[in-house]
Amino acid sequence: MNFSKSISGLQPSATLQLTARAGELVRQGRPVVSLSAGQPDFPSPGAAHEAAARAMKEGRTRYTPTAGIPELRQAVATKTSQRRRAEYQPAEVVVSCGAKHSLSNLLMAAVNPGDKVLIPLPYWVSYPEMVKLAGGTPVFPSSGQPLITAEDVLGASSRGACGVILNSPGNPTGCVYGEKEASDLADAIASTGMWVISDDIYEDLVYTGSPSPHVLDSRPDLRSRTAIVSGVSKTFAMTGWRIGWAVAPVEWTKLATRVQEHTTSNPCSISQWASLAVISGAAEAERKAMLASFHARRDLICSLLSEVPGLDFPKPDGAFYVFAGYPKSLGIGSSELCAQLLDEADLAVIPGSAFGREHRIRLSFAASEADIRTGVQRLAAFIAKRSNR
């Protein structure tokens, strides 16, 4: 059989595959420590469980409107209006099967064959593949900065890019825009006419004490061509419930809904009711406790890693990742390094190559303090052994 050439050319998701492989080894009895998973290790909030049980009991188990139950669309519109200090309507919200699905729908709706879309470098593993799936061509920034800059936008626009995906706090670096960076970026975007997808899935995981600056803060006029993506996965430890959303101008949400209508229909009805409970405030105690834990773990992992000779990394102000560079003198690419770390040192981390950057690895600190300590010890011992060869 001849399979689709475009699909056969897609890369596997290294994050999902490595996390699954680490889990498989643990099931086989290997003492693997996994700092690979991009998901909170906490249980989902009790309020989510209760709302889900109630939804099942009350028979809310049929198809819902494709774009989501009106109550959840209203709650997302209200939450987004408060956060962005602007009025958003439920018609501007599409609820999907996770933020990944929201991003994919938005791209399908926006991209024409061959359209160039600027994505960050390092990028979250799925951005380039999603752009390609939608028929577009990913283009990369030239500044070498962890997040897309104003200069990157101007450069890409002059090379014909028509859209940009922003991600702050970012995966894999955990970097967060400063106010000036965000407003310069917003001015640059405004001068180009490019559309924006702002992937804000880590918006609630910020350790600076202030909200993450956003391009819409200084340029509300960008709203007519900006889509915001978020969801419950990271904020509320609800990765398996598969609920994310897009908030965008109505013409964009209508098309994204049409894509969803012909591919998946509505996201799980029960998960929608559970998500409504948590975003309406029923899980604030858990959310705050998880945030405090991530903050403490961020401090712990950064202090442990800073004592490992040869590693360097930007301090993550958000999300739950450290993207650390290791010395090229180790003479090993990141895929091979991660394979050896797993096989020889029982440590699972993600190779930088999966994010488009060599000689780096991503460590997730969505793990227990004990796992963080053991993981960093194993990494340090492995690097020391290889350096002495």
Ligand code: PMP
């Ligand atoms: N965007 C980024 C940057 C992510 O790291 C993830 C991780 N899963 C997603 C989107 C997708 O989130 P979800 O699990 O809600 O699909």
Ligand code: GLU
């Ligand atoms: N986003 C998470 C990560 O980067 C989960 C895996 C995925 O969806 O790629 O690890």
